[in-house]
Amino acid sequence: MEKKWKKMLTLFWQFFQFGCFTFGGGWSIIAQMQKLYVEKEKTITSQELLDITSVGRSLPGTMIGNVAMLYGYRVGGFLGGFLCVIAMITPPMLVLSVITYFYTLFKENLWVMSAMTGVRAAIVPIIASAAVNMVKGAFRFPPCFVLAAAAFALYLFFNVSCVMLVVMGIIGGLLISEYYERKGAGHRA
């Protein structure tokens, strides 16, 4: 019993530390896990970590949260997963709370306002580059382009909620894949 709690505590502490260094996107946490669990402790293989990452990435929600849950569950069941997730998000939440406090305090300051106006000008190219980076492999079949165009138009001009549009994507994806799979199977036959 005591051993189990010690294991949970170690898990919590390790993911707390990961959480302190997850700049931009969260790939750094995978790198940290690789260093600690694959290379040092040898608790999982590099292939297993890769499997966890790819499943974590394909599920909804934040990728690193999912990875933390999948790894924690493996080591200590649901409680282990839960602890890993909570431990990992605590540092960024505290940091962001402090930043939000200062942001609210200083956002009327003329110097801060000028700097933020510059920063806002950077957001459009940043998001555009994220969209471009996603393009690779995103259009598996021709109708996928229609989905993208429809999402763009419905979001921008008709103010359709994103939830509806993502649901449209889910259904569209299932239908499109099913159609092309059958077509592919027909060719082979």
Place this chain on the structure above:
Amino acid sequence: MLETLLTLLWSFVKIGFTSFGGLSMIPLISHEVVSNGWMNLSEVSDIVAIAEMTPGPLGLNCATFAGIHAAGMVGAVTANLGVLMPTLTLTAVAAAFFQKVQKSHRMEEILTGVRPVCIGLLLGVVASFCQTNYVVNSAVSPQAIVIGLLDAVLLFKWKVSVPKVILLSAVLGLFLFRLG
């Protein structure tokens, strides 16, 4: 207060369940927080920049920011729990049936449709940010456009990292809008 917290939780549960990675969360977050009046579009821009400069994934950072705006620290915790809901439920189930989930093609089929939608949404949000982020004191700002174009070159051509681009834009903003 309780009502605000419940609205907040529900909003971020929706965001959590419909987001598939990285910046594709921005349109969802933007829609929810703006329509509920927790943040305006400029603040969404600011939080994207802040989230890119600080530890933690974008979705959680936005949750903290919007949560505090809506209901203080309790709001932050509530919104974070909302974003994490799929992780704490769906992913936990997936973890229990890991072998099966890994072999299933269902997720890949779903993503076949979701990825293009995310790209469409991202372009949509880019279009709406174009309308707010290059307007200063209700006039189109040439300085802001210059910063944006310069950043585009840095990002697309020279592959400069996002935090560096944000820092540079802040410095340029200081020079062009305050000292210029």
